C-alpha cells in the first residue's frame with residue numbers, strides 16, 4: 309500500500325558540496341549545496357536563480373566543488389542561512405538569511421589557491437574539484453526559479469588517504485564518508501551495505517577493502 313502525498317521537498321539524500329566562486333570584486337564566495345550529480349567528467353548543479361553563486365557563475369566565474377565529509381557538518385551548518393548577495397531576495401529574507409561577504413571566515417574554513425581556476429579550494433575538504441562552467445539552463449518551472457549549471461571537472465585533488473593503495477585513480481568508497489543532506493537533515497556513515505554488482509562491472513579496485521565475504525568491511 310502507498311499514500312499519495314505532496315512532499316514539501318524531494319531531497320532524498322545527496323552529498324553536500326561547498327561551491328566556491330568569485331564575486332565581481334574578486335573576493336571569493338562559498339555556498340553549501342546538495343543538488344549535485346556527476347557523470348563522466350561533468351557535474352550538474354541545481355542552484356537557486358537568486359543565489360550569489362548562480363550570479364557569479366552566470367557572469368563567467370569558474371568554481372571549485374569542495375566535497376564535505378561528515379566531520380565538516382558544523383562548518384557547513386554555520387553557512388546554512390547566509391548569502392553572498394548584498395540585497396536579499398524576498399524568500400531568503402523571510403527565512404532569516406543574512407548577507408555575509410566572508411563565508412570562509414564565518415564557517416572557520418581555509419581558502420587554498422587552486423591550480424587551474426580562480427576560485428579557491430577549501431583546505432579542510434578531502435575532495436576538491438576544480439571546474440569551469442560549460443552550460444547553464446533554466447530549471448524547475450513552474451515551481452522553482454532555478455538553474456541547471458553544467459560544469460566540467462578539470463582538476464581533482466584528494467586526500468592521499470582516500471586513494472585505494474596501489475592505485476592512482478581510484479577513490480576508496482569506505483574511507484570516503486560524504487556528508488549527506490537528506491530532507492534538509494545531515495547524515496554521514498561509512499557503513500558499506502553489501503558488495504556492489506555495478507562496481508564489479510566497472511572493474512573497480514575495491515576488492516581488498518570490500519570482500520564479498522565481509523560486506524561490512526571498514527578500515528576505520
Ligand SMILES: Cc1cc2nc3c(=O)[nH]c(=O)nc-3n(C[C@H](O)[C@H](O)[C@H](O)COP(=O)(O)O)c2cc1C
Pocket residue numbers: 324337338339340341342343344354355356358359360361362384385387388389390391392393405489
Ligand atoms: C546542506 C545544504 C544544502 C543546500 N543545497 C542547495 C542546493 O542544492 N541548491 C541551492 O540552490 N541551494 C542550496 N542550499 C542553500 C544555499 O546554500 C543558499 O541559497 C545560500 O544562500 C547560497 O549562498 P550564495 O547566495 O552566497 O550563493 C543548501 C544549503 C545547505 C545548508
